[in-house]
Amino acid sequence: MPTDKGSRTAILLDCDTGVDDTMAIMLACLSPEIELVGVGTIWGNVDRDLATQNTLNILAMCGRSDVPVAAGATTPLNGADVDYGYFVHGKDGQGNRGMKGKYGKSIEMSAAEFIVDSCRKRPGEIELVPVGPLTNIALALQLEPTLPKLVRGITIMGGAALAPGNVSPVAEANIWHDAEAASEVFLAQWPITMVGLDVTMRTLLTEEHFDRMRNGGGISKYMAQIAEFYTTFNQERSFGRRLSTMHDAVAVGLAANLVRAKVAPVVNVEVDTTDGPGRGQTICDLRGIYMNFPSQENAHCRVPLELEDGFPDFFTDLIVAAGEPAVNVE
Amino acid sequence: MPTDKGSRTAILLDCDTGVDDTMAIMLACLSPEIELVGVGTIWGNVDRDLATQNTLNILAMCGRSDVPVAAGATTPLNGADVDYGYFVHGKDGQGNRGMKGKYGKSIEMSAAEFIVDSCRKRPGEIELVPVGPLTNIALALQLEPTLPKLVRGITIMGGAALAPGNVSPVAEANIWHDAEAASEVFLAQWPITMVGLDVTMRTLLTEEHFDRMRNGGGISKYMAQIAEFYTTFNQERSFGRRLSTMHDAVAVGLAANLVRAKVAPVVNVEVDTTDGPGRGQTICDLRGIYMNFPSQENAHCRVPLELEDGFPDFFTDLIVAAGEPAVNVE
Numbered sequence: 001m002p003t004d005k006g007s008r009t010a011i012l013l014d015c016d017t018g019v020d021d022t023m024a025i026m027l028a029c030l031s032p033e034i035e036l037v038g039v040g041t042i043w044g045n046v047d048r049d050l051a052t053q054n055t056l057n058i059l060a061m062c063g064r065s066d067v068p069v070a071a072g073a074t075t076p077l078n079g080a081d082v083d084y085g086y087f088v089h090g091k092d093g094q095g096n097r098g099m100k101g102k103y104g105k106s107i108e109m110s111a112a113e114f115i116v117d118s119c120r121k122r123p124g125e126i127e128l129v130p131v132g133p134l135t136n137i138a139l140a141l142q143l144e145p146t147l148p149k150l151v152r153g154i155t156i157m158g159g160a161a162l163a164p165g166n167v168s169p170v171a172e173a174n175i176w177h178d179a180e181a182a183s184e185v186f187l188a189q190w191p192i193t194m195v196g197l198d199v200t201m202r203t204l205l206t207e208e209h210f211d212r213m214r215n216g217g218g219i220s221k222y223m224a225q226i227a228e229f230y231t232t233f234n235q236e237r238s239f240g241r242r243l244s245t246m247h248d249a250v251a252v253g254l255a256a257n258l259v260r261a262k263v264a265p266v267v268n269v270e271v272d273t274t275d276g277p278g279r280g281q282t283i284c285d286l287r288g289i290y291m292n293f294p295s296q297e298n299a300h301c302r303v304p305l306e307l308e309d310g311f312p313d314f315f316t317d318l319i320v321a322a323g324e325p326a327v328n329v330e
Numbered sequence: 331m332p333t334d335k336g337s338r339t340a341i342l343l344d345c346d347t348g349v350d351d352t353m354a355i356m357l358a359c360l361s362p363e364i365e366l367v368g369v370g371t372i373w374g375n376v377d378r379d380l381a382t383q384n385t386l387n388i389l390a391m392c393g394r395s396d397v398p399v400a401a402g403a404t405t406p407l408n409g410a411d412v413d414y415g416y417f418v419h420g421k422d423g424q425g426n427r428g429m430k431g432k433y434g435k436s437i438e439m440s441a442a443e444f445i446v447d448s449c450r451k452r453p454g455e456i457e458l459v460p461v462g463p464l465t466n467i468a469l470a471l472q473l474e475p476t477l478p479k480l481v482r483g484i485t486i487m488g489g490a491a492l493a494p495g496n497v498s499p500v501a502e503a504n505i506w507h508d509a510e511a512a513s514e515v516f517l518a519q520w521p522i523t524m525v526g527l528d529v530t531m532r533t534l535l536t537e538e539h540f541d542r543m544r545n546g547g548g549i550s551k552y553m554a555q556i557a558e559f560y561t562t563f564n565q566e567r568s569f570g571r572r573l574s575t576m577h578d579a580v581a582v583g584l585a586a587n588l589v590r591a592k593v594a595p596v597v598n599v600e601v602d603t604t605d606g607p608g609r610g611q612t613i614c615d616l617r618g619i620y621m622n623f624p625s626q627e628n629a630h631c632r633v634p635l636e637l638e639d640g641f642p643d644f645f646t647d648l649i650v651a652a653g654e655p656a657v658n659v660e
Contacts, residue, residue, distance in 0.1 A: 162492050162493070164492070164616045164617045165617070168613075169613050169614060169616065169617060170608075238617075239620050239621055240620075240621035240622075268499075270499075270607045272606050272607055272608045273606070274604040274606035274608065275604075276602050276606060276608065277600045278606065278607075278608030278613060281608060283498075283499050283608060284499060286494045287494045287495070287499060287568075289494055290531060290568045290569050290570075291568065291569055291570035
């Protein structure tokens with residue numbers, strides 16, 4: 001597919017495909033502002049193989065089986081045992097309502113190889129958008145240390161600056177899952193946008209949005225169905241009412257300028273890799289908060305703290321307009 | 331002095347007497363709602379001996395040389411080298427405008443001994459209000475492990491929950507100065523109120539307040555004079571304009587109910603004692619923020635996040651009404 005460089009953002013996603021990853025993939029497929037270059041997969045919300053099949057299925061549903069999918073890491077860099085987020089995303093990563101069919105096939109390259117290969121072919125053009133643990137990105141950096149010079153930038157769903165964490169009081173799940181990988185990724189000298197819980201816990205789909213999806217075509221119906229389980233988790237764990245986060249989709253939205261940040265200082269960020277109570281925290285230097293965040297030497301991480309309204313409506317409009325799936329979603 | 335238990339709060343301060351400690355001592359001396367039981371001193375903003383002399387001088391100025399002052403620790407628990415806050419409080423801890431005279435004398439007991447002794451004499455009555463590093467309190471806990479049962483509670487100026495730190499991106503100075511002591515104090519099973527940067531960086535004296543102090547009697551004039559240097563630090567480091575924090579005074583105000591918290595969940599708090607980038611952070615479990623903070627098992631630390639307005643006005647009124655010093659403040 002030719003790139004209209006004037007308007008479209010070339011995005012390479014990296015997903016541990018659960019429910020909000022599905023939102024992110026759908027958004028990347030459906031938005032005319034985005035060219036989806038490919039998707040790497042990773043363990044996290046679900047195991048790596050399930051993430052891969054879910055990714056392939058969602059792309060097929062959106063009629064985008066042309067998008068290459070590359071399977072990635074199955075453990076964190078340090079090889080530690082992993083724990084998945086089935087209690088959040090359902091045992092199929094699709095709210096226990098996933099598709100029966102299995103569509104498509106991943107490419108031969110690993111996710112890390114695919115990331116490096118894609119960026120070498122189109123230097124300076126691609127925005128990496130990892131929305132799971134950062135293992136594949138760290139591996140890509142090891143394969144190609146000049147990767148930071150080959151990308152447009154990297155927009156990460158992960159971390160928390162001033163907001164509480166979700167795995168621990170201070171750690172967000174994607175960073176916590178592989179703190180060592182995250183540390184390498186944040187240390188690399190590329191323009192990072194850290195889409196953390198500060199904004200993703202405040203950007204919410206309501207039952208009104210889901211009602212609209214239920215009354216839409218098959219794609220939005222599917223979205224509303226898989227989100228039931230996830231919304232129940234959100235209700236019980238976080239909000240006390242039926243609200244749904246859309247974490248990964250917010251990262252895609254910011255990467256493609258589909259939603260804008262109202263407050264987003266560029267600050268130094270360090271990942272806590274100790275074994276102490278702060279492990280997995282993204283320590284953001286926001287001490288400038290009382291005077292509009294004066295610039296910090298060598299800082300290269302933009303941390304959105306507040307977004308413009310309207311993104312959940314935008315997402316709902318797009319998905320409701322998407323019509324019917326290209327494959328059987330039963 | 332007899333205690334009117336019906337209305338007055340018995341407070342035992344522990345100070346590293348710089349500028350805002352001076353505000354705290356004056357408030358404790360001047361408020362009819364407070365019975366000031368005594369003051370322990372500690373290194374921190376200044377060295378321990380200077381903290382002691384400053385404390386004695388301020389008490390003398392307020393006509394309260396009857397209040398016992400007990401000198402405390404000169405280093406953190408682990409004996410590490412200390413660094414002081416002269417760049418914040420002036421080389422005399424009084425904005426380089428301190429009193430020439432030296433009034434009074436500390437008692438024979440150490441601060442830790444004095445804390446234990448005072449609480450044993452009046453079990454359940456005293457609110458400890460440490461507003462410097464927590465070394466003296468940790469030493470008192472070592473001397474008397476049942477101390478938590480002997481106090482009314484402990485109100486600490488220190489830490490940061492959702493707000494940025496001031497020594498590091500996440501650590502506040504009092505906790506950072508002796509993280510090991512702070513960890514022991516937060517682990518002890520007593521009712522803690524953690525008056526952190528979340529509220530103290532939002533409770534500010536303006537030039538209007540200082541103008542009123544300058545036009546008041548000798549005590550408020552002195553306060554305005556010593557705060558000049560401190561306000562300049564606040565301006566340069568934090569606010570970009572002439573605003574002054576009053577950290578330690580806010581802790582005294584909350585301890586004596588002179589100001590009330592609008593939001594103050596009781597949550598689990600852990601101090602980071604690693605040597606990582608989170609060292610000295612007070613890790614507060616505020617994950618309940620999205621549903622009005624459901625109760626947490628065994629939590630015993632109240633963390634004010636928002637205060638009622640008006641405390642800077644209240645403080646200014648009190649100090650302006652205080653009239654003339656009881657000793658020569660030149």
